[in-house]
Amino acid sequence: MTTATALRQQQTEFDAGKAQAFAGKLLGALNNSALILMTSIGHRSGLFDALAGVSPCTAVELAAEADLAERYVREWLAVMTTSGVVDYDPKRGTYLLPAEHAAFLTRAGAPNNIAVSAQMVGVASAVEDEILARFKDGKGLHYHHYGRFHEVMGEHSAQAVAMNLIPHILPLVEGSIGLLQKGIDVIDVGCGAGDALLLLAQQFPKSRFTGIDLCDDAFEVAAETAVRKGLTNLVFKEQDVSTVRSLGAFDLVLAFDAVHDQKDPQAMLTTVRHSLREGGVFLMADIDGSSKLENNISHPLGAYLYMMSTMHCTPVSLAQGGAGLGTMWGVELASEMLGRAGFGKVAMTRLPQNPFDAYFVARP
Template identity: 50%
Template sequence: MCNNCNLNIDAERTDEFGQKLLQIVNHSALSFMLSIGHRARLFDIMSEMEHATSEAIAEQSGMNERYIREWLGAMVTGGIMEYDPVLKTYFLPAEHAALLTRAAGSNNFATTMQWFSVLGSVEDQIVDCFSEGGGVPYSEFARFHEVMAEESYNSVVCGLFEHILPLVPGLEEKLNAGIEVLDIGCGSGLALIEMAATFPQSRFTGFDISEESIGRAQASAAKRGVTNVTFQVQDVSQMNLTNTFDLITAFDVIHDQAKPDQVLSQVNTALKPGGTFLMQDIAASSNVEQNIANPLGPMFYTISTMHCMTVSLAQGGAGLGTCWGKELACSMLEEAGFNNIDVQELPHDIMNYFYTMTKMS
C-alpha cells in the first residue's frame, strides 16, 4: 500500500522537480555526445571551420556523414552548436570552443565527459556491491588509464609551472639547482616527464601500482628523450624509504588508496628533513552538509561511488571516497607526522585543494 497516497502533495513542487529531472535526462544524454565529440576530435575540427554542412564536416573529419549528422542534431538541440535551417549549416561558437577543444587545456570540459561512459561500464558490478559490499577493481574499468592521463594533463600539467609549483616558495630554484623528486601514483607520468624535461639538474622517480600506467610512462619518457626520470611499479604503502627525497608529490591519489594512512606515513618517512610534500586532492568537505553548495558535489559523490571508493574497497581498503574532505585530510596528515599544513586553492581550479607541508628536521 502506498504510504504517501493520503498525503497532501504540493503539485507545483512536484512539477518543478519533474522539470529538473527532465533536464537531468537531457544533460545526461549530452554527456555521452560531448564525450564522442571529444574522442572523434570533432570539436577541434569544427573550431577551425565556419558554418558548414554535415557533408563538409564529414569530409573534413574523414568520418561517416550519417553519424555526424545525428550527432550534430544532439549538439544543436542541446545548445552546444548553432544551426542555420535555410543553409543547413552548423557552427561551433568560439565561446563554446573555448571550453570544448584540446586547445582549451585545463578548461576543456569535453575531456571530463568521458568519465560517464567509463563509469557506466561497471554499473552492474556497482549495483551488486550495494547488496554484497566489497568493491570493483581497477581492472574492470575500460579506458581508465587513457582517460585519467588526459584528465591529469588538463588538471595538473597545464597549470604545473604557472600555478602549482609556485605554491611552494623557492621550489623552482631548488629544482633548477638539482634535487631528488618522487611522484606517487604517477599514472602515465605526464607531470613528472614535464618536470624532468624542464629541470634537467634534478632527478625524478615515479611510482604506480599499475603496470599498464608505468609502461605508458616509460614509453612517453623514451619518446621525449628524457633521461633523468625513472618509473617503477610500486605499492606506495610499502615504499620503505627513509630520508630519500627532497620533494614528494601526489596528484589526486591519496583518497583512492587502500591504506591511505600508511601511504602518508611512508611519504613522511621517505622525505628528507626539510623536504616538501605537495598533495593535490579534491576540493570538498568531510561533511555532506558543507558540500551541498559545491558546484561539483553531485559529480564528486558519483565518481566516488562508482570509482574512487569502490577501487579502495576492492582491495579491502579504507574506502575514503572522493569527498574524504579537507578536515579528514588534515587530520590524517597530522597523524602521519606533518604539522605545518597549508591548504591553498587556485583561482582557475574549482576541483582541487593543494596541500603543502615541510618535514621538520
C-alpha cells in the first residue's frame, strides 16, 4: 500500500466521535492538573486547614484566618469552586469545604491527606527542563536536583508509613511487636526523613535502631529530634548501600519505598540478606504495581506512578550508574529478585490503609 493510499484510508476511518471524546478527556486532564497544583498550594499555605476551621466564610475572612493576601486567596477559592472542591454561595459570597472533602485535604485528615501527595507534582515539574535534556543524553539526575523531594517524601511517609506502622504494618511480621519490646536490632535502609524510626525508638526503648541513607539532608531533622529527645537507641548514618556487602547484623531490616530507585536493587537485596541474623526478617514496602505495562492500564494511580518514575525514580538510579529499574518494577519482579537474593520464604500483602504499596515479609 502506498503512503498516499494509507493516509486516505486513515482519513476515511477517522472516527470523529472518538476524537471528540479524547479531546474532552485531555481538557479534563488539563483542568485536573490545575486542581492538583492548587491543591499543593492549599496544603503548603495552610489554606485547607484554615478553611476547614472557619467555613462557610468569605474570601476576606479566610485570608484573615490564614494570614494570607486576600486577592490570591480569592483566586485560589475560584479554582476550588470550579473544581467542585468547595461549595460557593453567591448570595452571601461564602465558601464551604464539606467535611467529606476536608477529610482528604487537611492535616487533621492524616493518614488520608491526599494533598500531601499533590506536592510531588510540583517537585517533578521543577526539573522539567533537566529531564527534557536527559531524554536526549539518557543520563540521570541526582537527589540534590530535586529541591523539596526529601521533605515531601518524608511528609508522605509520616502518614503512609509511620501512622500505619504499629497498628497495621509491623503485625505483618508475626511476633515482631513482642520481639521489639524485649529488645532487637533494627535497620531502616534508605530511611529518608526517618519518622518511622523516631516512632519506633520511642515506642520500643529496649530495641536499637539504625537509619541509613545516601543523603544526610534527608534525615537531618530526625537526627536532631533524636538527640533532643535523648533517644540513645537511635542512630542515623549517611551511607551508600551499594558500596557494602553487609550492613552489620540485624534481627529486622526495613525498607520503605527504597529498593526500586536504588543504583543496583538486586545487589541491595543481597546485601540485606547478608545483614540478617539467624531468624531475622526483611520487611519491604514498595510500589504496588505489575511488572507488565498491560496489567497496569487500569491501575488507579498508573499515570501518576509512571510519571514519578520518569521524572524521579528512574533518573536517580541512572545518575548513580544504576539499572534505572523504575517505580513500576512490579510485584512479580520484586518477588523474583527477593528469591534471587536468597529469600526462600516471601509473603506479599496489601493493606487498605496505603494504596501506594505492597508489603513483602521475606525470610531466608
